[in-house]
Amino acid sequence: MSAPRVVVVGAGIGGLAVALALQRAGLRPRVLEQAPTLGDVGAGISISPNAAKGLAFLGLGEALAAEACIPPLQVTRHFRTGEPLLTIDRSDSLERYGAPYYQLHRGDLHAMLLAAVRAHDADAVDVASGVQGVRPGDAAVEVTLGDGRLLQADLLVGADGLRSTVRAALFADQPPQFSGYVAWRGLVPAEAVADLALGPGSSVSAGPGRLFVRYPVRGGRLVNYVAFARTGRWEAESWSLRCEVTEVQQALQDFHAEVHAVLRATPDGRCNKWGLFAREPLARWVQGRVVLLGDAAHPMMPWFGQGAATAIEDAVVLGRCAAAAGGDLDEALRRYEAARIERVTMIHRESLLGGERLSGTDPDNLRPGRVRNEDTLGLFSYDPATVPV
Ligand SMILES: Cc1cc2nc3c(=O)[nH]c(=O)nc-3n(C[C@H](O)[C@H](O)[C@H](O)COP(=O)(O)OP(=O)(O)OC[C@H]3O[C@@H](n4cnc5c(N)ncnc54)[C@H](O)[C@@H]3O)c2cc1C
Numbered sequence: 001m002s003a004p005r006v007v008v009v010g011a012g013i014g015g016l017a018v019a020l021a022l023q024r025a026g027l028r029p030r031v032l033e034q035a036p037t038l039g040d041v042g043a044g045i046s047i048s049p050n051a052a053k054g055l056a057f058l059g060l061g062e063a064l065a066a067e068a069c070i071p072p073l074q075v076t077r078h079f080r081t082g083e084p085l086l087t088i089d090r091s092d093s094l095e096r097y098g099a100p101y102y103q104l105h106r107g108d109l110h111a112m113l114l115a116a117v118r119a120h121d122a123d124a125v126d127v128a129s130g131v132q133g134v135r136p137g138d139a140a141v142e143v144t145l146g147d148g149r150l151l152q153a154d155l156l157v158g159a160d161g162l163r164s165t166v167r168a169a170l171f172a173d174q175p176p177q178f179s180g181y182v183a184w185r186g187l188v189p190a191e192a193v194a195d196l197a198l199g200p201g202s203s204v205s206a207g208p209g210r211l212f213v214r215y216p217v218r219g220g221r222l223v224n225y226v227a228f229a230r231t232g233r234w235e236a237e238s239w240s241l242r243c244e245v246t247e248v249q250q251a252l253q254d255f256h257a258e259v260h261a262v263l264r265a266t267p268d269g270r271c272n273k274w275g276l277f278a279r280e281p282l283a284r285w286v287q288g289r290v291v292l293l294g295d296a297a298h299p300m301m302p303w304f305g306q307g308a309a310t311a312i313e314d315a316v317v318l319g320r321c322a323a324a325a326g327g328d329l330d331e332a333l334r335r336y337e338a339a340r341i342e343r344v345t346m347i348h349r350e351s352l353l354g355g356e357r358l359s360g361t362d363p364d365n366l367r368p369g370r371v372r373n374e375d376t377l378g379l380f381s382y383d384p385a386t387v388p389v
Pocket of ligand 1: 009010011012013014015032033034035044045046047129130131132159160161162163164165183185226274276293294295296300302305306307308309310311
């Protein structure tokens with residue numbers, strides 16, 4: 001029997017993680033990425049213990065520990081005064097959940113995954129290879145690329161993000177809707193805010209309709225921040241734009257002084273703006289030999305920091321299902337969907353509600369016992385490496 005032809009669409013965190021998981025299951029996936037180069041894209045990302053266990057299963061435990069910061073605390077503060085409202089101790093994550101809670105630059109995580117995929121197969125990733133069409137055939141899936149190339153796949157994994165072409169081709173649903181929130185992300189050299197003595201943990205300042213989150217990345221040399229505001233409208237063509245930091249300063253004008261000191265230190269060209277788009281959960285992620293994963297399957301709102309984490313969980317579970325099904329790809333997909341859809345739909349639905357809870361009009365809602373976050377929802381104890389498949 002010849003080896004199955006496996007194609008992964010998209011080389012983001014989800015696409016590379018699933019390529020690695022499938023390689024470890026003995027398959028030889030080919031990853032098609034539309035971007036002409038793979039680079040240092042994005043800002044900070046939190047890798048909660050559930051995702052860290054997945055990355056350790058993929059052989060990246062040591063690399064992650066070497067690159068990432070471990071925040072000892074997460075402090076949620078009153079937006080106007082900076083008064084701490086809720087402190088979550090993250091220092092005992094290893095004992096409580098079986099892995100630390102990490103924070104790092106998305107580019108570092110992406111580079112780590114890419115190096116591991118290429119160590120298995122130097123030719124695994126094709127850049128400048130945007131997929132334009134996907135059509136199920138009798139025996140295989142037909143994949144059309146933007147440059148006219150035509151490929152056949154026995155298994156096609158759609159890991160092509162929020163505006164997934166694979167999802168649009170085979171899964172009837174509505175386009176993503178603007179959630180009403182914009183996000184700004186910036187990176188500030190730690191030395192530029194040294195006098196603030198920000199410390200190693202993460203801080204969330206929460207006010208009516210707005211949030212400001214900051215934490216260190218790159219061994220503490222950079223401070224990553226992300227600010228959210230409810231605006232109601234997104235008029236730009238693109239869903240991600242470079243912007244002036246004055247926009248964030250204006251949106252958060254009544255936030256406490258430390259927030260403004262961090263914003264003022266943003267170097268030129270280091271602030272980007274996103275429109276946050278949402279979709280309702282899908283009832284199925286599998287159509288024949290086509291399967292969705294990560295944001296293509298479940299683009300969630302970022303309130304629980306679980307978008308990349310659940311993409312990593314998906315990848316590990318799909319790889320394990322492929323190994324467990326012993327070459328029967330239909331059985332592998334059946335097991336994957338059964339193992340994953342209930343948990344992820346719960347997280348997806350909670351994320352759609354999370355904005356109102358976190359940035360509603362009453363900061364007192366954030367005091368202990370009143371907040372539902374990724375921790376109190378019990379997300380971290382999940383282990384994609386051992387969950388039954
Ligand atoms: C402000 C903000 C903060 C966040 N913070 C966190 C966090 O702290 N922790 C966390 O876990 N998650 C976080 N997330 C979510 C996280 O970034 C995403 O959920 C995650 O990156 C999804 O990964 P993915 O691989 O599924 O999709 P993507 O990262 O979108 O990757 C999709 C890839 O597919 C490629 N592609 C698209 N279409 C095609 C095509 N037709 N052909 C070929 N290639 C294609 C794209 O170029 C891209 O490389 C955050 C999101 C936002 C907006």
